[in-house]
Amino acid sequence: MLNTVTLAADIKAPSMNYEALAPMLIVFGAGCASVLVEAFAPRAARHIVQTVLTLVALIAGFVALLFVDRDGLKTAADAIAIDTTGLFLQGTILVLGLVSVLLIAERSLTPGGEFVAHAAVAPGSTDDKKLTASVYSQTEVFPLTLFAIAGMMLFVTANDLLVMFVALEVFSLPLYLLCGLARRRRLLSQEAALKYFLLGAFASAFFLYGVALMYGYAGAVDFASIHNAVQADRGDETLLLMGLAMLIIGLLFKAGLAPFHSWTPDVYQGAPTPVTAFMSACTKIAAFGGILRLLYVGFGELKDDWRPLLIGVAILTMLVGSILAVTQQDLKRLLAYSSIANAGFLLTGALAMNKEGVSSTLFYLVAYGFTTLGAFAVVMLVRDADGEATHLKRWAGLGRRSPIIAAVMTFFMLAFAGIPLTSGFTSKFAVFSAALAGDAVSPVIVGVIASMILAFPYLRLVVLMYVTEPGESGADVHVPGAFTSAALTLGVVATLLLGVAPQPLLDLAEQASQFVR
Amino acid sequence: MVVDVTSSYLGQYASLALMLLVGVGFISVSLLANRFLRPATPGAAKLSAYECGVDAVEGDWARSQIRYYVYGYMYLLFAVEAIFLFPWILAFDLPGMLVRSAVEMGIFAALLALGLLYAWRKGVLRWV
Numbered sequence: 001m002l003n004t005v006t007l008a009a010d011i012k013a014p015s016m017n018y019e020a021l022a023p024m025l026i027v028f029g030a031g032c033a034s035v036l037v038e039a040f041a042p043r044a045a046r047h048i049v050q051t052v053l054t055l056v057a058l059i060a061g062f063v064a065l066l067f068v069d070r071d072g073l074k075t076a077a078d079a080i081a082i083d084t085t086g087l088f089l090q091g092t093i094l095v096l097g098l099v100s101v102l103l104i105a106e107r108s109l110t111p112g113g114e115f116v117a118h119a120a121v122a123p124g125s126t127d128d129k130k131l132t133a134s135v136y137s138q139t140e141v142f143p144l145t146l147f148a149i150a151g152m153m154l155f156v157t158a159n160d161l162l163v164m165f166v167a168l169e170v171f172s173l174p175l176y177l178l179c180g181l182a183r184r185r186r187l188l189s190q191e192a193a194l195k196y197f198l199l200g201a202f203a204s205a206f207f208l209y210g211v212a213l214m215y216g217y218a219g220a221v222d223f224a225s226i227h228n229a230v231q232a233d234r235g236d237e238t239l240l241l242m243g244l245a246m247l248i249i250g251l252l253f254k255a256g257l258a259p260f261h262s263w264t265p266d267v268y269q270g271a272p273t274p275v276t277a278f279m280s281a282c283t284k285i286a287a288f289g290g291i292l293r294l295l296y297v298g299f300g301e302l303k304d305d306w307r308p309l310l311i312g313v314a315i316l317t318m319l320v321g322s323i324l325a326v327t328q329q330d331l332k333r334l335l336a337y338s339s340i341a342n343a344g345f346l347l348t349g350a351l352a353m354n355k356e357g358v359s360s361t362l363f364y365l366v367a368y369g370f371t372t373l374g375a376f377a378v379v380m381l382v383r384d385a386d387g388e389a390t391h392l393k394r395w396a397g398l399g400r401r402s403p404i405i406a407a408v409m410t411f412f413m414l415a416f417a418g419i420p421l422t423s424g425f426t427s428k429f430a431v432f433s434a435a436l437a438g439d440a441v442s443p444v445i446v447g448v449i450a451s452m453i454l455a456f457p458y459l460r461l462v463v464l465m466y467v468t469e470p471g472e473s474g475a476d477v478h479v480p481g482a483f484t485s486a487a488l489t490l491g492v493v494a495t496l497l498l499g500v501a502p503q504p505l506l507d508l509a510e511q512a513s514q515f516v517r
Numbered sequence: 518m519v520v521d522v523t524s525s526y527l528g529q530y531a532s533l534a535l536m537l538l539v540g541v542g543f544i545s546v547s548l549l550a551n552r553f554l555r556p557a558t559p560g561a562a563k564l565s566a567y568e569c570g571v572d573a574v575e576g577d578w579a580r581s582q583i584r585y586y587v588y589g590y591m592y593l594l595f596a597v598e599a600i601f602l603f604p605w606i607l608a609f610d611l612p613g614m615l616v617r618s619a620v621e622m623g624i625f626a627a628l629l630a631l632g633l634l635y636a637w638r639k640g641v642l643r644w645v
Contacts, residue, residue, distance in 0.1 A: 032631055039638035 030057030108481030156289030184387030192270025207250025213243030317344030349431030352438030374491020389475030397470025423498035
């Protein structure tokens with residue numbers, strides 16, 4: 001009894017800097033409020049209430065972010081590091097999350113929106129047919145999206161491995177569910193959700209085992225202690241290297257880097273397109289935010305051990321992504337392989353191990369996020385009676401029937417290919433020059449080659465839209481609703497602005513590349 | 518020179534390994550001894566599975582109502598979350614911690630209750 005009392009007396013309540021945590025708390029709180037809306041609001045009002053609540057929460061979170069102290073601080077018993085890099089990543093997640101929510105909220109393209117009303121109804125059953133015909137929709141996607149965004153925000157500021165793991169699960173679990181909610185092609189969607197869940201659980205297990213080994217090595221799980229233990233060279237090196245390898249495997253999976261990329265095409269294809277857009281923009285930001293913090297803050301001293309290996313991963317990822325993108329016949333799969341290759345470019349920047357490496361990676365994440373969101377928004381518009389027409393053949397001759405949408409898609413494809421005056425050129429230039437300055441020559445050479453290979457599938461789509469005769473099976477282009485139009489406009493404007501006048505954001509990213517340990 | 522195995526990192530687990538070894542050995546030796554000492558007269562009744570004295574129902578595959586899943590899930594949730602109450606017990610009667618800890622645990626319990634409320638509103642708790 002006496003023993004417990006002395007133990008209890010040692011407990012100190014951690015101090016919380018609520019101002020610095022406000023952006024996250026707002027989004028988490030809105031998630032809870034959104035669950036209440038789901039439970040108590042009348043069905044007819046839910047969609048509008050949820051949309052407004054989600055958008056307002058994300059804007060409020062962003063406004064709160066602007067007031068956070070930018071000197072870099074640690075709070076909640078040093079478990080959360082609010083530094084400029086973390087704030088930049090949080091802001092990016094909020095803005096791109098907002099654009100994704102616009103796509104998620106869109107209901108004018110198909111009656112009831114892109115999400116199935118009752119996910120538990122067996123696909124192909126009579127109930128399912130009734131459900132497809134009805135305009136009945138569900139709005140659980142909004143709380144799930146809010147929790148995912150909040151989890152990502154926590155993930156990029158986590159300063160210890162346990163908080164990082166919890167945040168990883170907080171943003172992954174809603175994503176697994178969101179993948180399985182497509183209204184059309186439900187079997188494909190459920191397959192995507194199951195694959196993502198099983199492989200994601202596997203990756204989480206690796207990460208958790210890595211945390212355990214790291215605790216065995218350093219006797220602590222926060223980055224500062226691990227850094228000190230590495231610097232003082234104490235503890236068992238076997239535990240350290242095995243633990244680090246497992247942590248990196250967990251994060252490589254989330255970022256879709258080869259050889260842990262194989263879930264990406266199936267999941268991107270099966271998931272509802274707004275969710276695919278959300279994943280390709282925001283999950284990528286969260287995963288790379290985590291990789292940057294882990295490698296730079298926790299294990300920077302060990303870079304001679306992990307850097308050669310990760311350079312190999314970057315090279316493999318760029319080659320796998322670009323070569324397999326050439327063979328794709330489905331547009332969503334093509335964009336999935338393109339996102340794998342882009343993850344390779346991002347890792348090239350992250351491996352530069354200098355200030356420019358961090359800032360160029362941050363810039364790349366913003367630029368790529370806007371372009372990919374825009375491209376998936378266009379995918380949502382090209383439809384036939386069965387939903388989206390994602391087979392490349394169906395896009396033949398699109399340039400004649402709807403010149404504006406074809407022009408917008410062409411612009412996004414040119415940005416992906418890295419043509420000057422688009423954000424794709426600026427961001428690729430930034431990561432490659434940072435990597436060269438950081439003496440990582442081989443991934444840059446492979447990166448340039450991969451960019452050239454990747455230009456082929458992008459330009460093939462452009463040729464299909466403008467030159468090829470439209471076949472019998474051409475798809476219709478739907479008029480975008482207000483939300484999709486807004487998302488498309490934001491995507492085009494950001495891609496153009498970041499290509500023509502990238503300096504303000506480059507400067508911001510430059511100031512933002514400051515970690516606290 | 519005497520080497521103290523318990524001082525190395527994995528050596529700390531030596532006593533656990535010994536314990537496991539003794540446990541496995543004890544069970545196998547006693548079962549084997551039984552096997553050789555007892556008379557063997559198998560019969561249909563003796564070979565059937567023992568279910569608390571009730572006659573065994575046929576087949577080892579049984580369907581259970583899917584609704585049990587949601588109930589089991591919600592039970593598990595609360596059972597696991599209850600573990601978080603234990604560190605709280607240690608802290609809440611310290612001077613100056615009473616209100617603070619009560620509020621914080623209140624928030625925690627409210628978040629859990631939110632999930633229960635949601636399940637209730639969605640008709641999960643209705644057994645028909």
